[in-house]
Amino acid sequence: MAAAEPRRLSLGALVHGSGGHIAGWRHPLARPDGQLDFAFHAELARTLERGRFDAIFVADVVAIWGGQLDSLSRTGRAEHFEPLTLLSGLSLVTEHIGLVATATTTYNHPFHIARKFASLDHLSHGRAGWNIVTSVVPLEAANFGRAEHLEHELRYARAAEFVEVVRELWDSFDDGANVRDKAEARYYDPARLRTPHHRGEHFTVRGPLNISRPPQGHPVLFQAGASPTGRDFAARYGEVLFTTAYTLDAARADYAHAKAAAAGRGRDPRHVLVWPGLSPLVASTEAEARARVAELDALVHDDVARRLVQDNIGDLDLTGYPLDGPVPDIPPSNRSKSRRDLLLELARRDELTIRQLALRMSGGAIVAGTPEQVADHIETWFRAEAADGFNISFPYLPGPAEDFVDQVVPILQRRGLLPTEYAGGTLRENLGLPRPAALPRRPDAEVRNPVVPRRKPSTESAR
Amino acid sequence: MSRQLHLNAFLKPPGEYLAAWRHPDTTAAAGVDLAAVLGFVRTAERARFDAVFLADLVGVPLESQDVLSRVSVVNDSLEPTTLLGALAAATTRIGLIATASTTYNEPYHLARTFASLDHISGGRAGWNVVTSLNDGEALNFGLDAHLDHATRYARAEEFFDVVAGLWDSFEDDAFVHDQESGIYFDETKLHALDHHGRHLSVAGPLNIARPPQGRPVIVQAGASEAGKAFAARVAEVIFSGQRDLAKAREFSAEIKQRAKDLGRDPDHIKVLPALSTIVGRTEAEAREKHERLRELLPPQVALADVAYWLGGFDLSRYPLDGPLPELPESNQSKAGQAHIYEAARRDNLTIRQLAQRVTDNAGTVVGTPAQIADHIETWFREGAADGFNVIFPYLPGTLDDFADLVIPELRRRGIFRTEYEGTTLREHLGLPRPANRWAAT
Numbered sequence: 020m021a022a023a024e025p026r027r028l029s030l031g032a033l034v035h036g037s038g039g040h041i042a043g044w045r046h047p048l049a050r051p052d053g054q055l056d057f058a059f060h061a062e063l064a065r066t067l068e069r070g071r072f073d074a075i076f077v078a079d080v081v082a083i084w085g086g087q088l089d090s091l092s093r094t095g096r097a098e099h100f101e102p103l104t105l106l107s108g109l110s111l112v113t114e115h116i117g118l119v120a121t122a123t124t125t126y127n128h129p130f131h132i133a134r135k136f137a138s139l140d141h142l143s144h145g146r147a148g149w150n151i152v153t154s155v156v157p158l159e160a161a162n163f164g165r166a167e168h169l170e171h172e173l174r175y176a177r178a179a180e181f182v183e184v185v186r187e188l189w190d191s192f193d194d195g196a197n198v199r200d201k202a203e204a205r206y207y208d209p210a211r212l213r214t215p216h217h218r219g220e221h222f223t224v225r226g227p228l229n230i231s232r233p234p235q236g237h238p239v240l241f242q243a244g245a246s247p248t249g250r251d252f253a254a255r256y257g258e259v260l261f262t263t264a265y266t267l268d269a270a271r272a273d274y275a276h277a278k279a280a281a282a283g284r285g286r287d288p289r290h291v292l293v294w295p296g297l298s299p300l301v302a303s304t305e306a307e308a309r310a311r312v313a314e315l316d317a318l319v320h321d322d323v324a325r326r327l328v329q330d331n332i333g334d335l336d337l338t339g340y341p342l343d344g345p346v347p348d349i350p351p352s353n354r355s356k357s358r359r360d361l362l363l364e365l366a367r368r369d370e371l372t373i374r375q376l377a378l379r380m381s382g383g384a385i386v387a388g389t390p391e392q393v394a395d396h397i398e399t400w401f402r403a404e405a406a407d408g409f410n411i412s413f414p415y416l417p418g419p420a421e422d423f424v425d426q427v428v429p430i431l432q433r434r435g436l437l438p439t440e441y442a443g444g445t446l447r448e449n450l451g452l453p454r455p456a457a458l459p460r461r462p463d464a465e466v467r468n469p470v471v472p473r474r475k476p477s478t479e480s481a482r
Numbered sequence: 483m484s485r486q487l488h489l490n491a492f493l494k495p496p497g498e499y500l501a502a503w504r505h506p507d508t509t510a511a512a513g514v515d516l517a518a519v520l521g522f523v524r525t526a527e528r529a530r531f532d533a534v535f536l537a538d539l540v541g542v543p544l545e546s547q548d549v550l551s552r553v554s555v556v557n558d559s560l561e562p563t564t565l566l567g568a569l570a571a572a573t574t575r576i577g578l579i580a581t582a583s584t585t586y587n588e589p590y591h592l593a594r595t596f597a598s599l600d601h602i603s604g605g606r607a608g609w610n611v612v613t614s615l616n617d618g619e620a621l622n623f624g625l626d627a628h629l630d631h632a633t634r635y636a637r638a639e640e641f642f643d644v645v646a647g648l649w650d651s652f653e654d655d656a657f658v659h660d661q662e663s664g665i666y667f668d669e670t671k672l673h674a675l676d677h678h679g680r681h682l683s684v685a686g687p688l689n690i691a692r693p694p695q696g697r698p699v700i701v702q703a704g705a706s707e708a709g710k711a712f713a714a715r716v717a718e719v720i721f722s723g724q725r726d727l728a729k730a731r732e733f734s735a736e737i738k739q740r741a742k743d744l745g746r747d748p749d750h751i752k753v754l755p756a757l758s759t760i761v762g763r764t765e766a767e768a769r770e771k772h773e774r775l776r777e778l779l780p781p782q783v784a785l786a787d788v789a790y791w792l793g794g795f796d797l798s799r800y801p802l803d804g805p806l807p808e809l810p811e812s813n814q815s816k817a818g819q820a821h822i823y824e825a826a827r828r829d830n831l832t833i834r835q836l837a838q839r840v841t842d843n844a845g846t847v848v849g850t851p852a853q854i855a856d857h858i859e860t861w862f863r864e865g866a867a868d869g870f871n872v873i874f875p876y877l878p879g880t881l882d883d884f885a886d887l888v889i890p891e892l893r894r895r896g897i898f899r900t901e902y903e904g905t906t907l908r909e910h911l912g913l914p915r916p917a918n919r920w921a922a923t
Contacts, residue, residue: 051660051666055690057571081594089669098691100598100602108567130540131561134561142516142560162590199503204780206503206510206554206557208568209550210553212547227539229540230559231511231558232512407729473499
C-alpha cells in the first residue's frame, strides 16, 4: 500500500436529542426536551462543526423504539424526527459537517431513497451520507403491512439489490449531462442519460431519477452489519463501517477483518473506514468522570434495565428473573445475530448480572476520564489499527459534546491526529474517500425511450 | 377586519412555463439550487404569502428524449419534503406545503415526514394529497401503468385516515419529560392505531409527538367526482383549476355545500383557484414580457403538448409554420380540447401558433397591477375564490413583479394582509386546530 497519504483520524457524532445514555435525558445537566427542538439540534450541529467533526449521524427506527410502554415511557425513544427532514434543516445552519441518516432497505423503496439522498447531497453541496440498515426491530414490520420481520438472509438479498438500484438511479445522468444550454434549447444531453430499466428479483424500477447526479457522485455509504452476511454486505458497499467492539483486541480484529473483506471484494481497503462506537465523558479528574457515569447509571429504572437486555438479545421474557442475578440461557431468534452473540459472550465472560449487562449497554462504549485520557484512548485505538475514526455518542446533551469539542479535540489537534481545518468541501473529501465514477453502462439498459403520449391531463399530475 | 385573501405561492423553479429555464433572467438549474429557491421563498415570505407550495412527480413522464431533454422541472428537481426541511430552517412564518402521493408512499413514512416538518417549522407544514396518474411514475414502483381511478381514490381515502390516525398517536400533552420522576411520556396518552384495512395495514403508534398544528394543513386538487368527495371530507385548502368565473363560483359553492352536508364548517375550506400572471407597469409591457417568454418554447415541446391535448394526434410531420390539418374523427372524441383546435383552425393559426396557445395552459392573466388586482378582487368578492394559488411562469421575475406591484395594490384595496396573523399555517388560513380524537373533552 502506498505510504504517500497518511491515515487520518475521522470523527462522527451520533446525535440523539435526549442523549446516547438511556437515562441521559434525566441527568440534571441534560436538556430533557431537546429531542424535537430544532434550534437545539442546530446549536449542537454548530458545536460539532466547531470541533471539526466530519459528520453528524442520525440513527433511525421506523417505529417506537420498544414495545413495552412501562419501560418505553421512561426513555426518549418514542419521539424522534424523521432523519432526512432534520438533516435537510441542519444543512442550512452548517457549512462543512457531513449529514448522515439511517434509512432501511426493508421498508423503503429505492426510488424514494435515491431521490431523497440525492436531494440532501445537492442541498448540502456534497455532504450527504446514507447509513444502510435492513432493520432489526420487529415492531417496524407491523407499520408496513407485514406480519413478521423479513428473514435475515432475505433482508440482505433485498438490501443488496436495493443498493444496486439506488446507485444506478444516482447515475441516471452523467456528471455534466445537464448542459442547460439556453441557446440550443437543450437542458440535458440525451446521449449522457442512462435510464436504468432495472428488473430484478425484488424491484422493477425503470428510472431515470428525476434529479441530476449528486455532487459527491454517490452520497457516502455507511454500514454497520456485523453478522457474516452483514459483514460481506459491508465489504461490498460500505465506505464507513460502524463496529461495536468494546475492547481493543476485539476492535483490532473487526478492523483487520473489515479491511481484508473489502480487499477480498476487490476494493482498496483505504477506502473503507472503520468506526467503532465511543461514548466519551470528560471531567477534570478521572474520579469525577466516573462519578458522572455512576450518576447516569443510577438513573436507569429497573424496568428500563430489564427491557434493555430483553430488546437487545432477542425475544425473551425476563419477568421473574432477579435483576441482580445472572443472565439466563437464550434460544436463537430471527434478530440481529451478531449483537446477541456479542452481548451473551460479554455477559458470560465478565459474569454479569442482568442489571450489569444492561448498564454496559445503557450508554454504549463509555470512556470516562480526563480530556487527556479520552484523547489517549482515541490515539491508542487509531494507532493500533482498531479504528480509522469513531462513531461518537454523547451520554447526554449538550454538556459532554461541548466538553469534548472544547477539551479533547484541541489535544487531538495538538497531537497532529486531527486537522484544524476541514480538508475539503464534501464529506468524501473530508474523509479521504474517492468520488465514484458512474457505474459502467449496462448494454441492456440502453433502450431508447419510445414516444408515448401522456394519457391523462397534466394539470392534475403537475400538482 | 373584512374578509381577507389567501395567497399561495406555487413554486416550480425555474418557473411553470415549460421554457422558463431558457429565459435570460432565470437560473436554469434553479430546481436543484438551494440558494435560488431560498431567494424565491424569502420574497414570498416578505410579501406575506400564506404559503409556498412545491408540486411533485415521482418519475419522469414517458415522452421522447427529443422533448424531455428540452425541459427542466420534470428532470431535475429537489425532492419537495427534503427541500422544505431546509426551507423551514431558513424562514419563520410562511407555510410550507408539499405534494406527496398516496399511491407510491407508505403512510407511516409520510405521517412522520410531515409531522417532523411541522415540528421543525413550528407548525407551518401542509400536505397536498395526490393520487398520481402518470405512467412514468408507476414504472418506478414496479407497476406497468398507474392504478385505475377508483382504486387510487379508495386507497387515498384509507391512506389519509391512517395518516391522520398516526398523527393522533400521542395526545398533545403526552410528553412530560419529567427528569425527577423519570417519566418521559405518559403512557396512558399513547394510542396505537392498529389499522387493518383493505389497502393498508398499519399498527402504529407514530414515533413522534403530535404535530404543533395537530395535523398539518390538508390540501387537495382533484376535480373528478371522487376527488370532490374526498376534498369535501378532508381538504382544508383546495387548489382548483377553473378559469371561468361562473364555473369557479359553482365549484366553490358545491364543495362547500358538500362539506356542510358532512357536518363541516364551510368556512374551514379555502378554495384557491390557480392564477398565473405576467405583470407589467403598462399592459403593453406585460404583453411584451409574455411574448418574449412564448418565443422560447421549443417547437418539439410545444408539439408534444399539443399531441397530448389532442388525444395523441401527432402534428410533428406537418410543417410548423403551415396551416392546421383537419383533426381526425378518432381524436375528436378523445381530445378534451378539440374545440380549441377547431377555433384555431377557424382563426387560420399555424401549427406553431396553436402550440404556443395550447402550451400556455395555465391561462395566464397578462396586464397591469390594477388589471390583475381587478381580476383577483372580482373573483374574491363574487364567491369564486377565497384566494389564489399563484403560479409563476418564470422565476424570480414574475414573483418579484407580483410581490412588488400586485400585492401593494391588493393592500390598498384592503383585501390582503400586511402582517401575518399568527405563527402557524392554520392561523394564517383561519383554520381551527383539530382536537386529538383520543383527548377527553
